Amino acid sequence: MSTETDVPEIRLISGVRKRTDMLFRGAMTVGALASLVILALIAGFLLFRGFQIFADFGLGFLTSSTWDSGDVNDPTTARFGIAAMLVGSVLIATIAVVVAVPFAMSAALFIEYYAPRAVRTVLTSVLDLIAAVPSVIWGIWGYSVLMPDAEGWAKTLHSWLGWFPLFDVPAPIFGRSPFIAGLLLAMMILPIVTSVAREVYGQAPRDHVDAAYALGGTRWGALRTVVIPFGRSGLVGGAMLGLGRALGETVAVFLVLNLVFDVNFKILASAGGNVASLIASRFGEASPYELKGLMAAGLVLFLVTLLVNAAATAVVKRAKVAV
Amino acid sequence: MSLVVDGVVARGAFSRVVSISIEPGRPVGLVGPNGSGKSTTLRAIAGLDRLASGTISLDGSVLDGADAFVPAELRGVGVVFQTMRLFPHLTALDNVAFGLRCAGASRHDARGQARRLLTSVGADHVADRRPATLSGGEAQRVALARALAPSPRVLLLDEPFASVDADSRPALRALLRSLVVGSGICSVIVSHDRADISDLTDVVVDLGSAG
Numbered sequence: 001m002s003t004e005t006d007v008p009e010i011r012l013i014s015g016v017r018k019r020t021d022m023l024f025r026g027a028m029t030v031g032a033l034a035s036l037v038i039l040a041l042i043a044g045f046l047l048f049r050g051f052q053i054f055a056d057f058g059l060g061f062l063t064s065s066t067w068d069s070g071d072v073n074d075p076t077t078a079r080f081g082i083a084a085m086l087v088g089s090v091l092i093a094t095i096a097v098v099v100a101v102p103f104a105m106s107a108a109l110f111i112e113y114y115a116p117r118a119v120r121t122v123l124t125s126v127l128d129l130i131a132a133v134p135s136v137i138w139g140i141w142g143y144s145v146l147m148p149d150a151e152g153w154a155k156t157l158h159s160w161l162g163w164f165p166l167f168d169v170p171a172p173i174f175g176r177s178p179f180i181a182g183l184l185l186a187m188m189i190l191p192i193v194t195s196v197a198r199e200v201y202g203q204a205p206r207d208h209v210d211a212a213y214a215l216g217g218t219r220w221g222a223l224r225t226v227v228i229p230f231g232r233s234g235l236v237g238g239a240m241l242g243l244g245r246a247l248g249e250t251v252a253v254f255l256v257l258n259l260v261f262d263v264n265f266k267i268l269a270s271a272g273g274n275v276a277s278l279i280a281s282r283f284g285e286a287s288p289y290e291l292k293g294l295m296a297a298g299l300v301l302f303l304v305t306l307l308v309n310a311a312a313t314a315v316v317k318r319a320k321v322a323v
Numbered sequence: 324m325s326l327v328v329d330g331v332v333a334r335g336a337f338s339r340v341v342s343i344s345i346e347p348g349r350p351v352g353l354v355g356p357n358g359s360g361k362s363t364t365l366r367a368i369a370g371l372d373r374l375a376s377g378t379i380s381l382d383g384s385v386l387d388g389a390d391a392f393v394p395a396e397l398r399g400v401g402v403v404f405q406t407m408r409l410f411p412h413l414t415a416l417d418n419v420a421f422g423l424r425c426a427g428a429s430r431h432d433a434r435g436q437a438r439r440l441l442t443s444v445g446a447d448h449v450a451d452r453r454p455a456t457l458s459g460g461e462a463q464r465v466a467l468a469r470a471l472a473p474s475p476r477v478l479l480l481d482e483p484f485a486s487v488d489a490d491s492r493p494a495l496r497a498l499l500r501s502l503v504v505g506s507g508i509c510s511v512i513v514s515h516d517r518a519d520i521s522d523l524t525d526v527v528v529d530l531g532s533a534g
Contacts, residue, residue: 205408207404207406207408208408208410210366210369210371210395210404210408211402211404211408211410212410212421213369213370213371213394213395213396214369214370214371214395214400214401214402214404214479215401215402215421215422215425215469215470215472215473216396216397216399216422216425216426216473217396217421217422217425218396218425219396221396221421221424221425225410225413225421226410229410229412
């Protein structure tokens with residue numbers, strides 16, 4: 001039996017936001033803007049400290065490969081250009097992504113769709129653990145364990161594919177090459193790319209996977225037809241995240257790469273460049289003027305990384321539209 | 324050849340005893356309110372879920388039982404889902420060719436066969452279009468062709484016309500009836516629409532109240 005008290009009161013709709021709503025909205029806005037402000041501050045700081053270099057060398061700073069601090073008391077004798085380092089950074093990061101993505105993709109598919117639950121838990125924990133290894137440890141491991149083996153792989157690659165300029169070498173020295181630095185970076189970015197790939201593959205629509213099975217599709221058929229295309233944009237995003245990290249990696253690369261101020265596209269040769277490693281190697285003993293050069297190099301690296309991330313966002317958006 | 328389901332279908336906390344026998348060329352309609360286990364029964368027949376107990380057998384061989392379970396991809400079952408679930412990144416033609424490719428047909432042969440099937444369901448004009456650009460009726464025809472493509476031994480249809488407007492339904496019903504009866508396969512149709520059940524099925528199984 002209903003009584004008058006069962007009838008709810010008429011709810012008034014007001015256009016005025018509640019105080020708690022406004023507080024929450026404000027807190028979220030500040031949080032969202034904080035990252036932009038921090039980014040702008042970093043860019044501003046680097047520009048402020050490195051501006052003189054851009055003014056002195058102009059575009060030459062990006063196109064020249066000379067890095068000569070000259071006479072400490074006479075900055076006019078200094079010559080700074082980061083072309084070799086920039087090309088090296090992109091080359092090594094590209095090798096890392098090319099090597100890491102297929103492994104990450106396979107690992108993610110195995111963990112999500114093939115591994116028994118217990119194995120999945122262990123593998124996920126191991127990957128998280130690998131992500132937490134400091135880069136200096138990676139560098140030491142890369143130098144003492146990976147490099148001796150990787151030199152052999154490089155020799156094999158050279159003997160098979162040496163006719164192709166990318167795999168040619170000016171002298172038969174295969175240590176501390178962009179190839180080895182790229183392999184090391186590939187292992188370093190593997191956890192993050194795998195983690196992102198696992199996340200997106202795990203979200204593939206179960207309905208469509210079932211549909212594939214119900215049409216006679218094998219597990220591989222379902223993965224190939226449903227899961228991999230569905231996760232394509234996410235995988236690109238993960239690869240770009242990895243690329244971003246690879247571009248900025250410093251210590252590990254510094255330990256396994258022979259820094260040479262010449263633009264070099266021969267990935268097996270014992271000569272390469274890396275902007276972050278350049279900064280790490282020169283920072284301690286740089287003159288005030290060279291320090292400005294390093295700040296300018298940092299700004300260029302910062303902008304390249306931003307550009308890569310912006311490109312990743314665009315690629316992800318396009319891939320989403322296509323699927 | 325007949326399909327026999329005799330056991331308990333279950334999904335989550337829900338379970339229901341189901342006992343039905345489906346003869347070739349005599350479509351069975353599953354009716355009942357929401358939650359009565361119609362779709363769960365279809366999933367069990369398709370091999371997407373296991374029976375809690377009992378058996379499903381096709382022509383005497385056990386597909387699901389205490390000691391045997393034939394996975395979905397090996398059952399030779401075609402399914403038309405309520406939401407159709409066409410693969411969004413493939414064209415209509417490649418959607419239909421999917422099952423044939425899985426069965427080992429070459430790309431060329433699978434596409435040729437898929438095109439013939441699309442023609443038979445009156446959807447050849449959408450062969451090169453992606454599912455997102457199809458109307459409900461067109462998508463339904465493609466889904467039907469896709470389910471029939473690998474020549475299934477059993478055809479399962481879950482609310483096959485849920486996304487189709489009322490005007491297009493009679494023609495699709497007639498098409499489906501001719502394909503199902505003509506092919507002489509075992510088929511089960513779940514629908515809330517009485518017209519679907521009366522026009523398409525020869526036997527009706529009422530699963531009764533919600534579980």
